[in-house]
Amino acid sequence: MVEGKRVAVVVPAFDEELLVADTIAGIPDFVDTVVIVDDRSRDATADRAAATGDPRVEVIRHEANRGVGAAIVTGYARCLELGIDVTCVMAGDNQMDPGELESLVAPVARGQVDYAKANRLVTGEAWDLIPHSRYLGNAVLSLLTKIASGYWHVADSQAGYTALSLGALRRLDLDRLYRRYGFPNDMLVHLNVQNARVRDVPSRPVYGVGERSGIRIHRVAPRIAWLLFKGFWWRMLQKYVIRDFHPLVFFYALGGLMTLVGLILGLIVAISRIFFGNEITTATVVLVALLLVSGTQFVLFAMWFDQEANKDLR
Template sequence: MTKLIIQIPCLNEAATLPATLAALPRRVAGVDVVEFLVIDDGSDDGTAQVARQWGVHHVVSHRRNRGLAAAFRSGVDRALAEGADIIVNTDGDGQYEGGDIEALVTPILRGQADIVIGDRGVSDNAHFSPIKRLMQRVGSGVVQHLAGTTVADAVSGFRAISRDAAQRINITTEFSYTTDMLIQAGRKRMAIATVPVRTHAAARPSRLFKSVPRFVMQTGITMARSFTAYKPLRAFVGTGSLIAFVGMIPIVRFLWFWSQGDGGGHVQSLVIGGALLVLGTLVAIMGMVADLVAANRKLMEENLVRTRKLEDMVAALHHQHAAQSGTQASPRRKDAA
């Protein structure tokens, strides 16, 4: 039996959530069970109550606002605990077309992809401003390079994830999970596919960031952290080599004047060059240490995946035992975090 859970991270979405839920599919070809999950990220407008009134199967409530990345993590953890084989993430403001969810999950059902990203057609999307289109293209290009993928819309939040991929992805950023997930997935050699999806005009300004410069800065930090975590040698040794190369320039300059008998007046070049050379060497050594840390992290992630799979086996045995004994497992309580 294949279970699909559609999760919706929400922050004060009581007004728009009913329309979003109404547009979600109740049946999807190739899927036996479709359930909804709302993550209330510290809303103060009764979002969680609205979700329950509309029959949402699972509600996770954060006592205070913790951000989009934390809400996404909470949703994935709950969906896995509820036995989801596929997890679809969408927004609570109705930006995405619920009817496109079947297209999102089809590559996973066919065994063609681990993660499927909804491509909003950024270059000609009428709902995006010229500045937003440019930002999306540049950002997606950088993510493609860092992750080694060909995803054209890297920051699209409309995406489907297989159970195995969800167990292997560990979101570490506090800002937005979109680029972090793709860089991890690319470096872990997961199969990533894209499908075109439809969008609607934004019902309100984005709550993810307050200004374009802040969004660019936070996204850049997220991408740099993710890439450094998975390619420390390339990041640190490359940077250290560049610093050392720059340091060699004043050293060569000093040696030239020294060979002409005029080295005494150019000692400062030797000092600056030597300092840069030492700094570059230290940065390269940091890369080697970081690479050892990254290798240890990979082992820890593999152990985490094994632990999650063991939990799946235990849960399956529990349900099997409950079915054989004629009892029903007690329903899960609504989480609060």
């Protein structure tokens, strides 16, 4: 327990027979329950977890591989049944420092925030320890997640080391959460609709412990970007139209439309000039410039309105 609150750790695991026992062994004593969710591993992950003999451990096996997000949702559902006050998520590959768990749990247990997540990018070690391709991909996705989720103060969106309050867990629609690698990003979008308070907690990147990453940035990043695009408009509809009203939706819609039309018209004019030698009139140039400048300004104003609307969720 922490601050008199029961704490559980959900460990999604897929083919982690080499490291899952070390992960369990490192989980601090203040954790009351450890839920290992074996996502239909092809090795002995579930058996190795059960063989640790830790009385806190409960192993749940998926009959089919559903994805890391689905494994976390299964763990969340189990902790919801148990009425756990603070539910944390740690990967099964021993890449998350268990010594940092209390710093994630404490603000949630005290009721200061609803969701605490690790941020590996604020330390000076991140660029040196994280593979550069993953670091840059993470930075781009973090920027997109800020826009999509409305949590402008949050970075390192791909960090899966988190702590969630029971109240926030009860308000989430677990069936709507994304089931695969974009889960942390989608989670933030759904939490924002619930007006959950979120805090980043500095974390030390851990690499070179024998982990095997199944993430391929060139494949995963486009899917997550598309997920965030859909999540952004879903959040606009849910938060600023259905549950309440804010004029920023008009700024985003008009700004996006004007920018898109300006880009298309500018491209058509450029092609017409380059390939067909057609003259470009002053009126056409002014129209394209007006659309692009006005559209960009509208979008920037919408971002500022969104940031102001969410400033109390820190």
